[in-house]
Amino acid sequence: MAFTYSKKEKLKSKKLIDQLFSEGQSVSVYPLRLVFLNTTHNDETSVKTGISVSKRNFKTAVDRNRIKRLLREVYRLNKDSYFNNLTTQYAFMILYIGKEKPTLAQIEMKMNNLFEKFSKKVSSPN
RNA sequence: UAAGUAAAUUGCCUUAUCGCUGUUUCGAUUUAUUGAGAUGGAGGAAAGUCCGGACACCGUAGUGCAACAUAGUGGCUAAUAACCACCAGCCGUGAGGUUAGGAAAAGUGCAACAGAAAGUAUAUACAGGUCAUGCUGUAGUGAAACCAGGUAAACUCUAUGUGGUGCAAUGUCAUGUAUACCAACGUUUGAGGGCGGCACGCUCGAUUGUUGGAGGGUAGGCAGCUAAAGUGUAUUGGUAACAAUGCACGCAGAUAAAUGAUAAGGGUUACGCUUUUUGCGUGAUACAGAAUCCGGCUUAUAGAUUUACUUAGAUA
RNA sequence: CGGGGUGUAGCGUAGCCCGGUUAUCGCGCCACGUUUGGGACGUGGAGGCCGCAGGUUCGAAUCCUGCCACCCCGA
Secondary structure (H helix, E strand, O other): OOOOOOHHHEOOOHHHHHHHHHHOEEEEEOOEEEEEEEOOOOOOOOEEEEEEEOOOOOOOHHHHHHHHHHHHHHHHHHOHHHHOOOOOOEEEEEEEOOOOOOOHHHHHHHHHHHHHHHHHHHHOOO
């Protein structure tokens, strides 16, 4: 797996997203929150991921786009070290629930924490 | 030089590494993926959605009323309530700014306080006049006091205009669900429904039979989709808005929604130190992200630049 | 893409249709009284440029226009 985040890896199906929010579990490391669901989809990638920033906390589209781009960038660079060995397929949605504009370094640290927490939760039953 | 008025322009750049997305060429597997190369990838407001169109569908898109909008004159435009010019009113010493700027002699209403009186009223005081009388003038109140008064961003009248819905329009493809659907003809003969709000008018039509056809919704793919009332520039016509002609360019198309991240260097500018230039340090570098496409309006905006003009002062 | 509503004192509201004293009521706030003290009660008081900017008018919270913020609805 390379440092890519192409169309195939994006979570795009409306059905799947509805299912994710209604049935999925979540872990959070402020200001990030990960909603995930063990599911099956047809593409060969093991994880489909979406990113979301609330309009309530950031009013202008420029701010929201900026944060989403940062999140995508960090995800792209770091996913390799955590998700390469997954045996089942997952759908992810990463939410930014903070209220202030972050920097890349902050997000990188928080996202690593988040994925470690996720790995623990998945590997240990319940 | 200072203060100001009006108009216009601009909206940081380069390199490296790693990514996203459209188009296209070649190769591979194989019929939708992958690899390599080439090339394109946010704005002056993309925003608000306040006006006007293009385009698409709806076949009663008919009539009248109602409703809404507009309101000096002329021009311009695909079109408009926008834009341009001029006239008039108001504001400003001025450059300039601003105005929903038709009708009160069709009718209805309204006018606090003050005042005798606010539209069927003429009181009081003074002066004048008359046989006599609000018959005449002045004073005082008020925004307005008899004059066919004021007020129409009060109802209203006049003139002009407006069919509706919006790219989630609309067309199409395949998968599964499903027979609940539609059309024609015949019978029955009118409950009820539809056509933006009302009336007229128009139209569908409960039940049953025959024949024929495929229809509907959900999530998705494709088309619509970006070559256009296009952009830049020059000339000509016009006071101007704008128009015509020549030349050049070929200019984003995402869809849980691309146009990015990091590092280095350089611009511009403010402050401090040094102070002849300059150099060093610390900051600042805005508002903001296409979603069918155009024309205008409105709002946000660090900083920089240009042009014309006004007033005041100084010098010649 | 289209449609509708709201904004008045710290909070919740009336007045707006149909213009006329810088504006109503309740809770809260302040002072005084009452009480040994507090609460409750009584009396008095403060607090508003009616979201912002223009316009119409003699006069605007009210009418008109343009903005801003918030909320809701439809496809």
